[in-house]
Amino acid sequence: MLYPAPIQDLVNELAKLPGVGPKTAQRLAFFLLNRPEGESELLARAIVEARQHIQYCSVCFNFTDQDPCALCRNAGRDNGLIMIVEHPKDVVAMEKTHEFKGRYHVLHGAISPMDGVGPEDLKIRELLTRIKTGAIRELVVATGSSLEGEATALYLSRLIKPLGIKITRIARGLPMGGDLDYTDEVTLLKAFEGRQEFS
Amino acid sequence: MHLHNIQIRQFRNIRRAEFDLGSRVTLMIGANGQGKTNALNAIATLAMQRYPSGLQDHDVVSWELEPWMELLGKWRFSDGRWLTVRYAVDRREKVRRVKEGPKMPVVGFSPSDLRLLQGGPGYRRDFLDQVCSTLYPRYGRTLQLYERAVAQKNRGLKDNWPFPALETFNQILAEHGSMLWELRSMMLKMMIPEVYRVHQHLAGGHEVTMQLKPGGIAGEVPTSPGDMMKQMRARFDEERSRFMCLVGPHRDDLIIHLNGHLATTSASQGQQRTLGLSVKLATFHLYHQQLNVRPLVLLDDVLSELDPSRRDHLLEIMADGDQQTVITDTEARWYSALQPVVYQVDNGEIRPWRS
Numbered sequence: 001m002l003y004p005a006p007i008q009d010l011v012n013e014l015a016k017l018p019g020v021g022p023k024t025a026q027r028l029a030f031f032l033l034n035r036p037e038g039e040s041e042l043l044a045r046a047i048v049e050a051r052q053h054i055q056y057c058s059v060c061f062n063f064t065d066q067d068p069c070a071l072c073r074n075a076g077r078d079n080g081l082i083m084i085v086e087h088p089k090d091v092v093a094m095e096k097t098h099e100f101k102g103r104y105h106v107l108h109g110a111i112s113p114m115d116g117v118g119p120e121d122l123k124i125r126e127l128l129t130r131i132k133t134g135a136i137r138e139l140v141v142a143t144g145s146s147l148e149g150e151a152t153a154l155y156l157s158r159l160i161k162p163l164g165i166k167i168t169r170i171a172r173g174l175p176m177g178g179d180l181d182y183t184d185e186v187t188l189l190k191a192f193e194g195r196q197e198f199s
Numbered sequence: 200m201h202l203h204n205i206q207i208r209q210f211r212n213i214r215r216a217e218f219d220l221g222s223r224v225t226l227m228i229g230a231n232g233q234g235k236t237n238a239l240n241a242i243a244t245l246a247m248q249r250y251p252s253g254l255q256d257h258d259v260v261s262w263e264l265e266p267w268m269e270l271l272g273k274w275r276f277s278d279g280r281w282l283t284v285r286y287a288v289d290r291r292e293k294v295r296r297v298k299e300g301p302k303m304p305v306v307g308f309s310p311s312d313l314r315l316l317q318g319g320p321g322y323r324r325d326f327l328d329q330v331c332s333t334l335y336p337r338y339g340r341t342l343q344l345y346e347r348a349v350a351q352k353n354r355g356l357k358d359n360w361p362f363p364a365l366e367t368f369n370q371i372l373a374e375h376g377s378m379l380w381e382l383r384s385m386m387l388k389m390m391i392p393e394v395y396r397v398h399q400h401l402a403g404g405h406e407v408t409m410q411l412k413p414g415g416i417a418g419e420v421p422t423s424p425g426d427m428m429k430q431m432r433a434r435f436d437e438e439r440s441r442f443m444c445l446v447g448p449h450r451d452d453l454i455i456h457l458n459g460h461l462a463t464t465s466a467s468q469g470q471q472r473t474l475g476l477s478v479k480l481a482t483f484h485l486y487h488q489q490l491n492v493r494p495l496v497l498l499d500d501v502l503s504e505l506d507p508s509r510r511d512h513l514l515e516i517m518a519d520g521d522q523q524t525v526i527t528d529t530e531a532r533w534y535s536a537l538q539p540v541v542y543q544v545d546n547g548e549i550r551p552w553r554s
Contacts (some may be wrong), residue, residue, distance in 0.1 A: 023292075026298070111364060113355035119364050146370065147347050154367040185337040 007033070060132070061106045061123045063088045071104060078102045080137035084127065084156065086110050086144055102140070103131065110148035111155055115168065119155060127156075131165060141168040145172050156162075200492060201523055202246060202284075204459040205249050209268040210244075211237040211259060212547040224517060225525045228552055235527035238544060239307070239497045246303040246495050247271040247284050252325055256288055266290040274301060287402035294499045304490060306334045306483045308513075309499040311438060316463050320452035327383050327411075327453065329389070330482055334489055335382050345375035349444050350399050357442045362435070369431050372447060373424035379448040380413060381422040387411055387453075389489070393481035401480075401509055405544035414450025425474060473509060479514065493522035500527055 003011065015025035032040050046085030056062070057069035064070070070078060071077065073090070078170075083092055091104050141156055143144040143149035153169055160167045173191035174183055183191075205396045207216045212234045220242070227235045238352045240259075243251045250259070260268045269287040276282070284300030306547045314322040332339040352368040392411050398407045413420045415434060430437075431446045439444050455462040457472065462474055497519060502510050510533065518537055526534065531541060531552070541552040 021293075111367070113351050113358060113360060116358075120358060145349065147344055151348075151351070151367045151371060154370050155364060158367065170516065184340060186340040189337055 002037065044096050058106045061108065061126060062104060075086050076101075080135060081140070082130075082136060082138075083140045083142050086152070090142065107143070110143055110146070110152040112148040112151075124150070124156070124159070128159075131160070131163065136165055138168060140168050140170060141172045142158060200277070200301070202242070202272050202303070202495065203275055204271075204273045205242065205245065206269075206271040207238070207549075208270070209260065210241040212242065213266060213549070214547055216547075216549040218542055218549050218551075219540070220487040220525065221310065222523065222541040223532070224535055224537040225523070226311075226531060226539040226541045226550070226552075227527045227544050228529065228531050229527075230529060231542045233545045234547045234549075236309075236499055238342050239499050239525060239527060240550060241270055242249065242495070243305045243307060243497060246270050246305050248284075248286060248298045248300070248302045248342045251305070251307065251327055252329055256290065256293050256294060260288055260290055264374065272300075274303075286352070287408050304486045304494040305497060306479060306486065306494045307497040307499065308476070308479050308501045310501060310504055312479055312501075313471060315475050315478060316455065316466070318470040320450075324449075324451055325455040326478075327386070327451070329381075330485070331382050332388050333486060334386055338382050339377070341375050341378050341382075345372065345379060345447075346449065347373065348372045348446065349449050356438060356444070369428060370424075372444070373427040373431065376447045376541075377422055377427045378426075380411075380420050383420065383448065383451070384420050386485075390481055390485055393484050394477050395472045397480045397484070398474065401477055401512055402470075405470075406456075407462070407474065408456045410454045410456075412452045412454050414448055414452075415446035432440055445450055469506070472504065474507065476505070476513070480513075483516075493520055495520055496524040497523065498526040500529075502528065502533060504524070 001042070003081060009149065010029045010032070011022070011025045014028050015022050020028070024084055032043070035082075053065045054063050055065075055067060057064045057067055057072055059068045059072040062069050062071065066073075078101050083094065083100060083102055084103050084105045084107060086107055086109060088106055094100050094104075105127050107121050107124065107127075108140050111117060111119060111122070130136075139156075139160060141153045143152045143156075157167050157169070171194050173187065173194055174180070180188065201220070201222050203219050204396055205216075205218055205220060207213045209215075211508045216238070227238055229235050240251055240254060241426065244254075244259075260266055267287070267289040270285065274284055280288060282300055285297060287297040288301075289295045304466070315326055322449045324518075328338075328342060329345045330341070348368055352365055352372065355365050355368065385430055387409065394409060395407055399404065416430050421430060427446070431444075434445050442449075455468045458475065460466070462471065483496065486492070493526075498513075498517075502513065505513065514533065514537065524537075527544075542549050543552040
């Protein structure tokens with residue numbers, strides 16, 4: 001390559017990040033090189049520290065720097081209600097609503113044979129242990145609406161229904177403020193099927 | 200609705216072209232390999248707001264010098280309003296696609312229609328998909344989800360996944376697959392009498408029948424997810440040993456009989472050509488009836504292959520009606536009665552034709 005080896009190494013590493021192609025990786029590398037030296041040290045340290053201090057919460061498997069995590073330690077939350085999500089970022093998204101007062105369980109992915117991710121690669125066994133040891137009233141499956149998210153939701157429902165615990169799936173439909181004519185046909189159809197009577 | 204003022208930029212070998220379509224018939228003349236089919240594909244892309252089947256970005260937009268293309272046109276509505284339509288792809292950074300304006304169904308005739316009869320079941324499924332996604336807005340997305348689920352389950356079968364995990368994909372396959380079957384059946388229910396009628400007109404006295412043979416199932420097409428689940432469970436062991444999904448619309452075939460014999464194997468070349476033409480003409484009529492618009496008709500080098508009576512019949516249909524037709528040929532023959540607007544296509548350039 002045309003670059004000195006250290007730059008090329010940096011570009012190669014950056015290009016491994018999701019959503020970053022070779023061109024963006026180059027741009028990022030040169031950006032870093034043009035900034036004051038202290039800044040790249042801060043970044044490098046932040047990455048290393050995050051890796052060192054962040055672990056899975058032993059209860060919900062969200063990322064945390066303290067085990068159990070802040071959400072699991074919070075005594076004000078409802079132990080009987082668990083929301084199951086694919087990723088830690090989904091917890092953040094849900095928490096922004098300030099409405100859900102239950103607990104979470106993070107699966108760290110969704111079932112996808114093409115990516116080599118099976119049920120045993122997700123935190124499903126841990127979920128079952130959690131169900132057996134706690135008094136759970138309801139499990140809310142909030143995996144994504146992708147094909148893989150749906151497959152995971154179906155898998156969980158088949159697994160958990162026989163245990164006699166209420167298991168629900170979050171609704172699919174129109175985004176708030178969304179126009180009907182900008183919505184794809186399948187979403188519209190799901191929204192129609194999930195219609196509700198005015199109370 | 201008529202398409203006018205077409206501008207093509209960087210569409211295969213057409214670097215830059217501007218021309219108007221006639222409100223009835225437009226004829227594009229040129230030697231082979233000059234860009235006639237490219238012009239038709241550009242017009243089809245603009246009208247449908249997607250590529251004709253078989254084309255993809257990398258077929259259309261070159262990677263090297265100019266990795267972008269743009270198509271522009273104007274629709275003229277019967278009440279005199281005009282609306283701009285645009286389809287553009289830019290691959291310079293990442294792929295950006297701009298679609299603007301209404302969609303119009305297109306029925307294209309080409310020598311490759313014969314594959315509907317001479318080719319494998321895949322060609323007939325492509326045809327079913329094309330017609331269904333034109334008629335039913337939810338079909339395309341459902342097909343996409345279904346095909347992804349098939350790929351996921353196939354992978355799971357290859358990697359020897361346990362039954363419970365694969366069964367969840369069965370449930371998803373059943374939901375989308377039964378929907379595809381229902382829509383394909385609905386479409387064929389309307390299409391089959393049309394094919395029969397058109398074929399009677401083209402070649403009276405011959406009996407043509409068509410039937411959907413559901414993939415991996417003997418007998419009726421299951422239209423409920425539960426039925427499809429049952430069928431998949433019944434063949435699960437076989438799926439396991441052959442490492443692939445055996446039941447479902449991805450293995451459908453369209454069985455066409457002529458006078459009681461399988462047309463794909465026992466009809467003559469001429470009979471197959473007439474059948475292919477009948478199916479395409481029936482598609483035109485079906486779009487017209489169901490969508491209440493006259494589809495744009497594109498005839499790519501087909502008339503020279505037909506015998507005179509069938510050719511006259513086709514031209515008669517083109518002359519009778521308000522639809523726009525674009526025809527390509529190597530020479531300006533047979534068409535004078537249609538009073539076409541004529542262009543010459545020469546090495547990617549499109550110019551008014553002077554005889």
